[in-house]
Amino acid sequence: MVAENFTPALAAVLVHEGGYSNHPSDPGGPTMKGVIKRVYDDYRRSKGLPVRDVREITDAELQDIYKRRYWDLVRGDRLPAGLDYVVFDGAVNSGPAQATKWLQRALGLPADGVLGPSTLAAVDAIQDVDAIVADVQARRLAMLKSLRTWAVFGNGWGRRVAEVRELGLA
Incomplete structure (x- = not known):
């Protein structure tokens, strides 16, 4: 429960997100450093700014979005x-x-996808963080394997889940 963990967590996420991509099998479409065009457009509009190519995202915008x-x-x-x-x-x-649903299921809670008071109470009661990390990552990998795009992106996703699990346990 450390507020300053955002910066190192973002750095670790960006290792996996890379630069610009627009893979035809990726339903997210054009993406820069993990931010899809739709999200970037929404962000710019919310700030009263004109929409522009996601490749033009600034570091400040990237950090704010994440x-x-x-x-x-x-x-x-x-x-x-x-x-x-x-x-x-x-x-x-x-x-x-x-x-949030993966976390809630790992905690033995009904999965509604909202990280509210009951989920936070269960988080506060965690006795073995490593077991929850491993459970969340196992659920994540199982869901990713069920996606129709697993054949295209599965190797990268599997590697990412394993590396995130390892860092989460460290």
Whole structure:
């Protein structure tokens, strides 16, 4: 439960997100450093700014998007070290609601995708953070394997899940 974990967690996420991509099999479409065009467009509009190519995203915009749309939504500042990064990376890759559901299921809670008071109470009661990290990552990998795009992206996703698990346990 460390607020300053956002910066190293973001650095670790960006290792996996790379630069610009626009893979025909990626439903997210044009993406820069993990931020899809639709998210970037929404962000710029919310700031009263004109839409522009996602390749023009600034470091400040990138950090703000990751903080507001992912870290804050999964309450990263309220999660134990290691688990904060694991849930954050899952949110970036599959959305905050899905990452929260993996966490809720690992905690034995009904999975509604909202990280609210009952989920936070269960987080506060965690006795073995490593077991929860491993459970979340196992659920994440199982879901990714079920996707129709696993054949295209599976090797990278599998490697990412393993590396995130390792860092989350460290």
